[in-house]
Amino acid sequence: MASFSSISAVGKSIERFLAAAFTATPQVAGATVTLVRTEDFDRKHQNQVIKPPCLTIFLYRVDFNKQVRASWSAVGSVDGRGHLPLDLHFLLTAWAADAEKELLILGRALQAMEGMPILSGPLLYASGGFAPNETVQVVLEEVSTEAVMRTFDSLPTDYKLSVPYVARVVRLDTLTATPSPPVLTVAGGSTSRVP
Numbered sequence: 001m002a003s004f005s006s007i008s009a010v011g012k013s014i015e016r017f018l019a020a021a022f023t024a025t026p027q028v029a030g031a032t033v034t035l036v037r038t039e040d041f042d043r044k045h046q047n048q049v050i051k052p053p054c055l056t057i058f059l060y061r062v063d064f065n066k067q068v069r070a071s072w073s074a075v076g077s078v079d080g081r082g083h084l085p086l087d088l089h090f091l092l093t094a095w096a097a098d099a100e101k102e103l104l105i106l107g108r109a110l111q112a113m114e115g116m117p118i119l120s121g122p123l124l125y126a127s128g129g130f131a132p133n134e135t136v137q138v139v140l141e142e143v144s145t146e147a148v149m150r151t152f153d154s155l156p157t158d159y160k161l162s163v164p165y166v167a168r169v170v171r172l173d174t175l176t177a178t179p180s181p182p183v184l185t186v187a188g189g190s191t192s193r194v195p
Contacts, residue, residue: 003173007062009128010088010136010167011035013119014057021112022055028108031055031096041157053096055105058162060151061089065169088167089141091151093160102161110163113138134171141166 012035019033031053040049040056050056065085094105116123120135143164152159 003129006128006130006170006172007059007086007088009125009130010119010170011057011059011090012125012127013123013136014090014138014165014167016125017116017119017123018055018057018109018112022105022108025108027104028053031101031105033057035059038155041155043157050095053101053105054094055109056091056093056095058091058093059088060091063087063089084172085169086172088170090165090167091148091162092165093162095160106161106163110140113140113165136167136170138165138167140164 015033015035022028022031022033032051033055034049034051034057036049036056036058038058041058063086065087092106092109094102094109096102096105117139118135118137121132124130124134124136141164148162148164149159152162
């Protein structure tokens with residue numbers, strides 16, 4: 001059963017996976033991978049969290065998955081729990097002292113994600129409460145340049161070349177349903193006859 005922490009677990013899973021990919025590649029071995037939030041883009045705080053050379057992973061939108069929501073609602077009507085299937089929208093952004101290093105970092109991230117687009121088992125952070133058979137697909141998302149630039153307009157930083165990814169389907173389950181109390185007495189109809 002995926003818990004409320006599955007959202008953060010997916011972010012940490014991507015971070016850990018890409019960090020391992022960078023470590024195994026000499027050209028980007030010194031680059032770090034960091035999960036960031038909006039405030040981390042502020043120039044006042046940027047040097048504390050975003051330390052080039054690095055790749056940042058920014059969750060900019062959470063949306064319900066329109067394709068499987070109805071089927072998970074049907075499952076919920078049977079087991080008495082809510083199941084919310086989510087799509088997590090991330091921006092991967094490279095940071096370095098020069099353009100070549102940024103492109104190397106971004107290229108290695110794209111290569112690694114394309115090579116392992118499905119995270120499952122030990123690749124998923126255990127804190128998410130994922131079942132052994134659960135998977136999360138992390139793939140490039142088709143987002144217009146204008147939409148990415150609009151996202152940066154709302155951030156306290158200048159535009160940086162970024163690649164949008166979507167992690168789907170991340171399911172959040174409600175707590176286990178409390179069963180109804182067992183039936184102890186069954187009252188039947190009357191057997192008396194009317195004269």
